[in-house]
Amino acid sequence: MSQGIDAGGAPRPVGAYPHARRVGDLLLMSGIGPRDPATNTVPGNEHDAGGKLVGHDIAAQTRAVFANVRAVLEASGARWEDLVDVTVFLTDMANDFTAYNAVWAEYFPDPATAPCRTTLGIDALPTPIAIELKCIAAFKE
Template sequence: MSNSDRVDSQKAPEPVGLYPHARRVGNLLFLSGVGPRERGSKKIPGVELDAQGNIVSYDIETQTHSVFRNVRYILEEAGSSWDRLVDVTVYLTDMKKDFPTYNRLWAEYFKDVPTPPCRTTLGITALPTPIAIELKCLATIGD
């Protein structure tokens, strides 16, 4: 790999715009925003949409598991891993309702990581696709 490489996962959902899943710069891996969509389909785990594509209902727990799985896919395909995450920015569309569930799942996923990543959680009004959560991550890679 060169000093600045594009990473395109074969398992994570396709980006919704002109950007890579991640970029490696030196020993750092910068991930683009990662949501819960599934690769190769318009299916969003834990989301029920109406005929116009508006969210009718959603399950933040299902979406969070899916987002974490997609982040893992990108990390592993780039040569990094879950325990090498350094910083995570979390975007939630309903902070009041979803933060307690998200926070509980975070604790479960990182309970065996000696030094969990730093985290910032933001409540926002909307995301580019009909999802309730997105993660922006920074990890280390290599030695």
């Protein structure tokens, strides 16, 4: 039996799916991006005078996506420390990996206790974001 989780403190999903689903002692999270839950804006996005996206700040987006992941974890009864596996999607691996990796190290300073991680470079995400996380957490007894 599984239970879908809707986290009010995280941005609304962009499709018909829950923020997360609990299955036994595991929490499987849907892809979480850096959109601000209150305004739906993307922190760190830079636009020209005509409103066209011209750049982004991956450090700002990484911090924002971590805050959104934490909101889903807390709404699910889990903690940041319960993360066991994270898949990261970057739309600009060549330019963003180093800054993203530095922010990761701020949040997970000890590799021995950090979740496993896979980072993929992809062409695009469904909204104008540069990073998305897919996470799995394991509830502690």
